[in-house]
Amino acid sequence: MMELLQLLSFGPDGWGFALLAAAFMTVAVAVCGFLIGGIIGAVVAWGKLAGSLPVRLSADAYTTILRGIPDLLVIYLFYFGGSMAVTGLFNLWGQEGFVGVPPFVAGATAIGVVSGAYQAEVFRGAFRVLAKGEIEAGKAAGMGQLLLFRRIIAPQVFRHALPGIGNIWQMALKESALISVTGLVELLRQAQIAAGSTRKPFEFYLIxxxxxxxxxxxxxxxxxxxxxxAGRGISGGLV
Amino acid sequence: MDTLFIRDSFLQLLSGVPLTLELTAFAFLLGLMLAMLIALMQVSRLRLVRMLAGSYVFVIRGTPLLVQIFLIYYGLGQFRPTLQSLGLWQFFREAYWCGILALSLNGAAYGSEVLRGALQSVSKREIEAAKACGMSGFLLYRRIIMPLALRQALPAYGNELILMVKATSLVSIITMMEITGIAARLISETYRPVEVFIAAGTIYLIINFLLTRVVSMLDWWLTPHLRGVPTTGNPEHAND
Incomplete structure (x- = not known):
């Protein structure tokens, strides 16, 4: 036990500070990915609900494909694919050699694109719970599109989507561990580094x-x- | 975009399909058995048993699968002398078995939540009727509770199967050459990530599509009482 605490200490021999910084990195990349996913999810859900046929079909294809492919492949695509694209661009500019995408950007984008597919489904499901009458009542009261969205649609969709969104956040958080393959020093990568230098993989992966x-x-x-x-003022809590 | 190259990598990636399917099948079946045990523990009358199962699910679901894989594959290597004396080193030395162990332990935690919901959905009346017929204990579970619960759980458990297929991709990080492992090798050899991604993604989509069909066929086969009822369209979309 003493030994474990020593490994975790914040002194020069301990890994406490490095692990703490890595934990912040994990949260940061997961939050960025999750927010990107939120924007993608909202747009795709809108496409599924209100788009024309081609828009609807491509939105459906997006969610089906991204939910059927391993996240690791998507991370590889964005990390290596992104680097190829950036290198190509820089070469056009006249700059020679390989230019890599920062692992943080590639990782957050990959998480965003995957979690966007899941968030779209949650938003769509939440929107369908909304009673048609409420939207009609809002229109009848003279609300425009934007006001209707802000006052009537968004708060209710938010409330119904919250449990599902919570699950997706947990997914994004756990997915962020996969970004360690790109070399981004998040929690798992930091544990790997510490395990390598102290030869105590069990302790560090446990931590x-x-x-x-x-x-x-x-x-x-x-x-x-x-x-x-979000459920305050509603009888029986979340319905 | 080079279609010839996509076809070429598609063919190369196909050689990883057996391993992906094997890992999926093994881990899924092991996980299912463990999940049943955990689900039964979760509905147990004993508080301690419930708490034990609950904390297992909490810990496994709260940590990334990759951390669990590393903990088993790299972490347990630290106890090599102990494992050797127990005769378990043969097992923990292989990435294959470590991968299957991690995948099934992980799948069991998620699966047990599905099964727990299904067990709790079995109506009291049916259990009471069975008890009135003199069934109890194992017979009650085997004849009444388990069949009803499994049928209830099937659609949701089908999702777990798809998640398992996707999860097997992570063992490529501990050197297993299944589809994603081969894809990573192809990317680093050819520097053509987009084409390799399209080829590998297509294979995963085909596998998942086929498995979804199998699960829904199984579901159809297990619910004869829901068939033959004339309905006007899918009730879920009736209000569209």
Whole structure:
């Protein structure tokens, strides 16, 4: 036990500071990916609900494909594919040699594109719970598109989507561990580095797992607080 | 975009399909058995048993699969002398078995939640009727609760199967050459990530599509009482 604490200490021989920084990196890349996914999800859900036939079909294809392919492949695509594209661009510019995409950008984009497919499904499901009468009532009261969206649609969709969104956030968080393959020093990569230099892989992967668990647990608490908050004033809580 | 190259990598990637399917099947079946055990523990009358199963699910679902794989494959290597004396080193030395172990432990936690919901959905009346007929304990579970619960769980458990196919891609990181492993090698050899991605993605989509069909056929076969009822379209889309 003492030994474990020593490994975790914040002193010059300990890994505490490095692991803490890596945990922040994990959260940062997951949050960025999740937000990108939120924007993609909203647009794709809108395409599924209101788009013309080709828009609807491509939105459906997007969600089907991204949910059927391993996330790791998507990360490879964005990391290596992105680097190829950037290198090509720079070569056009006259700059020679290989230019890599920053792993953070590639990772956040990959998480965003995958979680966007899942978020689209959640938003779509939440929108369908909305009673048609409420939208009609809003229109009858003279609300324009934007006001209707802000006052009537968004708050209700948000409330119904929250539990599903919470699950997707947890997915994005756990997916961020895969970005370690691109060399981004997030929690798992940092644990790998520490394990390599101390030859204590068991301890460090255990610690990494424990930190992940703490983050998922904390976010679970935050989401259930948000759900309670969003559901206030509604009998029986979330319906 | 080079279609010839896509076709070429598609053919090369096909050689990884057996391993992906094998890993999926093994891990899925092991996971299913473990999931049943955990689900039964979750509905147990004993608080301690419930708590044990609950914490297992909480820990596994709260940590990334890749961390679990690394913990088993690299982490347990630290205890090599102990494992050797127990005769388990043969097993933990192989990425293959470590991968299957991690995948099934992980799948079991997610699967048990599906099964728990299904077990709790079995109506009290049917259990009471069975008890009135004199069934109890194992017979009650085998004849009444399990069949009803499994049928209830099937659609959701089908999703778990798809997730398992996707999850097997992670063992490529611990040197297993299944579809994603071969894809990563092709990318680093040819520097053509987009084409390789299209080829590998197509293979995964085909596998997942076929498995979805199999699950829905199984579902159709298991629910004869829902068939033959004339309905006007899919009730889910009736209000569109």
């Amino acid at each position: 990494a797992g424990a930190i992940f668990l703490a983050i998922t647990w904390l976010s679970q608490r935050i989401f259930s607080w948000l759900e309670r908050r």
